Every structure is written in structure tokens, then in C-alpha cells.
Amino acid sequence: MRLSKSFTPTLKEVPSDATVKSHKLMLRAGLVRPLMAGVYSYLPMGQLASLKVMQIIREEMNRIGGQEFLLPGLNPKEIWDETGRADNFGAEMFHLKDRKDRELVLAPTHEEIICSIARNEIRSYKELPQIWYQFQTKYRDEPRPRSGELRTRQFIMKDAYSLDVDQAGLDESYSKHDEAYRRIFKRVGLDYFVVRASSGLMGGSGSEEFMVESDAGEDTCALCPSCGYAANVEVATAKFEELNETATEEFKKVHTPAKKTVEEVAAFLGLTPDRFIKSLVYWTEEGPVMVLVRGDDEVNEEKLMAKFGASVRPAEPEEVVKWVGAEVGFLGPVGNEKNMTIVADNRLKGAKNRATGANENDYHVVGVHVGETFEPHEWADLRLMREGDPCSQCGTPVRVVQAIELGHIFKLGTKYSAAMGATVLDHNGKVVPIIMGSYGIGVGRLIAAVLETRSDDDGVIWPCSLAPFELVIVGLKYKAENIKTACDDLYEQFQKAGWSVALDDRDVRPGFKFKDADLMGFPFQVIVGDKHLADGNIEVKRRRDGEKMVIQISELFGLLEKWKAEDLGLTDPDA
């Protein structure tokens, strides 16, 4: 590609509405342009990177026996009514009508379509297993698109679905995807980790997320630096040991006027927050529930949902007054046991000499001894894991980091196949619903994640595996005949040798070309200028570490082949 004829609109200045690194880079390096909130155009360089990503995914999906489909993005709404997901998605699904007033939707995912094909076409267990996948534009009317390509309303996703006749088959399909995903993320150069995740409303028996650590990420994960334990904080648990404290303080009520938060009351009473029992009221399908955690802990609402169902929500302030008789800030378990279910976090087991609300405005109680002053109805792990908590496996203090979710693999089970009648006859001749798995990777998000983790102040640093072009020939003063001849010659030779190569033949100043080459992130730069050409030498630069060498032209190919092999070695799953 000759840059003089190509559309690569790089930006010297950063557009003002970009705040995260990957977004700034994608705009500056000329990969994408915004059209509206959460919708982007991919420009040629962005599309080339995207195609590279998709090809890697395709190769790995084919490797595990996947077959590529292309399913419709435009769907009749009825098919989404069959599984009830038209309602579940609600406003997140784009709705439209055709000219005959038929209700249509833009597909946010494709389980229903897969099921509709399977139920029409697949009759016998002998036709299973199947792995079906596609690259397709997904539409989701996100409440708040943000962070450039990290959360958009229209994005390309590789989604795959496995169809099996039994659980053992699903386990096999699932582990194949696990393996494929590890190879994919390695090949794109991401330092990923895998976490057990909440299956959420998706249903099913298990799921894992493939994550990349990044401050721009929307997920929070606990990582053990010692044993490698990794979990989304939605489900992460810390090791805990039951306390064996002795009750020494006398239980009594104290006046704490207008002191509501744990911090305020703690300061007022001269205690540290961990000496408190924090009491929160939630509404659940079983009625109001009081949740207790240590004063310096936070309730993990995902864990509450796992326990009480997805409709758990914090009680409104008025509801609290009605149910407990005191305002938020003065709530406590003592005397409230008969009023509602009390469920306490495990870390309060055996806790003595604690303080909590008195269920009376402007009063707290101290000298609270768990098991004596009150007894919760249930114990559970309910707290949000924090930085430095002991790892549940090995006790080492964990790190808690922000992470980008790049892929998610699910053991779906029969939720959709059963609802839609996608069944087969098993080897006993019995009708059974197909057991499904579903497996997704966001392509644009993956590119954004690569840029979040592989870039510097000068711009993008592509790994060879994703680079739109592996090499750029920077022709300084290209108008000069000797330079032009040398550049054109090299350009042709590299192409013949199978390199994807760009030639900067533009009539702009050297500094401009250097800056652009760094910004666009070509892994290697071959710099052709008067400085060295007369001596038969040439300069090369490796973007990844900035290494520059002046070598004889005769050595050029050898060096670049070596550099390329090294670079690809860094992302080789078989290495």
C-alpha cells in the first residue's frame, strides 16, 4: 500500500470527547470514526486489523470443528417471544416495524436463531455434536455506550453455539472452546486471565470469562499472585476464619444524634469501622431481608441475587421506616429477628463487642455479641472481596483489578432448546432437548483491549499477528530519484517475499513520517534516506522496543525475517 494513495487520516490532536486510551488511539491512528453515540465506522486500517482478528478467530474455531454461518441481524420479534427474551432484553433490544407493520427486532445475540435452525433440521443424536459460529453485527441499545470501542451499540461479535445430546458432550464442546479461546487470546498478543463468572440471567451451569487487566475495564476481578486463583468479584470469595472473641462489653444503647454512616458513628464513638455491624435492608421475593456485614465491608449484591433471586433490590428509605421503624442509618439486627429474615456475612461469626444501629432514630447499641445478643437466621458469604483479602485457595493477599471482558463461554443447557422445541431422539429413542453452549468474543472490544495494553505515548504498537501492515518503508525525500528507486525496489522485493508492506511515499517532511509511522504502529520501519543510502546502508527500527539499527542493505531481509519470527513467537500458542 502506498500511503500517498491511501486513506489513513491520522490526527495530531486528540478529539476532545475521547478519554480512554484505546479510544484516543483508534481515532488518532485513523482506525475508526464515530457516527453517533456508540456507533463507529471502521476505516481501512481499522478494518484490516479487524480482518486479522477475525481470521485468527476463524482459524481457531475451525480447528475445533466449528462451521461458519451467517445468521440474520434482522429478526421477527415472535422468535424472541418464544423464549421470553423480547421482554427480558426490554429496552436494550432495537425494535422496528416493516412496511406491513410486522414487528421486527435487530438481534442482540443469536441463540434463538440457532435453535430455530436446529429444530427444523436436526432429528437424531447421530447428527450431533455440532459447533456453529459466525461473525455478525450485534445491536444492543445500551443504556450508556462508553469508552469508545469498549461498549458500543453496534459491534461485530464472533458468537458460537455448541449442540450436544448430553452433558458429557457439552463438557467436551465447552473445553474445546476453552482451548480455542486460550489460543486466540495468545495469538492476538493479550496477557489474559480466565475467571469463573456469574452465569446471571443467561442461565446454565457454568461460565468463564476471558479478561485482560486494564483500568479502562468495566469488570472487577480478584487475582491471586501466588496460586493463580482468579475470579470476578461478583463471585469471588476470601478465605475466612471464624472469630473466637470474648464478650467483655456490656450491651447498652447510646445516643448518636444525626450520626448515620458507619464512618460518622465510628468517629463519634471513637471506634474503628470494622467494629461495626452494618445492616442493610433489601426487598426480595420472600419479603424484606436484613443483610449484615462488617462495618468496613460492602455487600456484594450479585451474591445476594444468587441467594435470593434476580429481583433483589435495596429497600426504599420509606419502606425501611415502615418495616423497621427507624431510618436508614440506625438499623440493626438486635430486636429485629422476629420482624424479618436476618442473613449475616460469615465474617461476623463469633464477633463480640460490636456496635450497630438500635432500630431507633438517633440511637445505636454497643456491646453487641453475635450469638448472644442476637442470632442471625442464616449465614452466608455476602461481602465484596477487597484488595489484600486472603485468597480462598491459598491465603495469599489478592490483588483486585479492573479488567476488560473479552470473551465469555457458557454452558447454557436446555433453556433455549426446550423453550423452542429443539429436540433430538437420543440413542434410546427418547425425545430430549438439545444441550447447548454459547461462546462469544467481541472483535472491536478485543482490538480496543490490545490498544489499551500495547501502546505508548507515540501511538499503537501492533503485534505482527494483528498489524494491518507488518512493515513500513519510510521514504525520506521520496521525490529524489535515488530514494524513490531504492524505496520502490524494496517495496517490490518485500511484497514478493510475502510481506504485507506499506510505503510512505508522501511528499511530507521526515518528522511527519516518523510520527505517523509510530502512531500507526507498524511493527517494523525501514527508513530510506540520504544519510545512509550512499554507503549502501539502511536504517531499521522495531516499534515494540524502539530498537534502531543501521545495517547493510544486503542484511536487511535476514534481520527483518528474524525480527518477525521473534515477534510472532511472542504470540504463538504452540511455543
Next chain:
RNA sequence: CGGGGCGUGGCGCAGUCCGGUAGCGCACCGGCUUUGGGAGCCGGGGGCCGUCAGUUCGAAUCUGACCGCCCCGACCA
């Protein structure tokens, strides 16, 4: 949906408080010079100041409504 910020040539911004000829840098076009880290000089082109309504002799500037974009939160299989 709640809170905050912003909307002025393609991009980045000033001007708005205190109403009176719409500016700067970059980019773009032409010319000359320049050519190893986003060049210099000269000359040009390009703006319904987000939209609509109102106040006023006069509105980018004041008032109101709406639209859009970004951030925080809520939400997010």
C-alpha cells in the same frame, strides 16, 4: 433515568460573565524556500456560532424549550 460538562470553519480552542463588524493554532488551496522527529514566509478559500422560539434598535453572547456528544452514577445475560 439521575448528576455534571460541552456544542463557534475538518480538528483543537478563545470570544459568552458585561449584547454592537466572528477570531487564533493546526489542517486545506496557490507560490517561494525547506527536507532525519508533526517546517518557514507570502497570498487565499471555508463558519445557518447545535436547533427552534423569545427579549432587544441590534443576540455566538440574555431567557426558554428541544436536540446532540462526553463523563460519573443507575443499568448492563
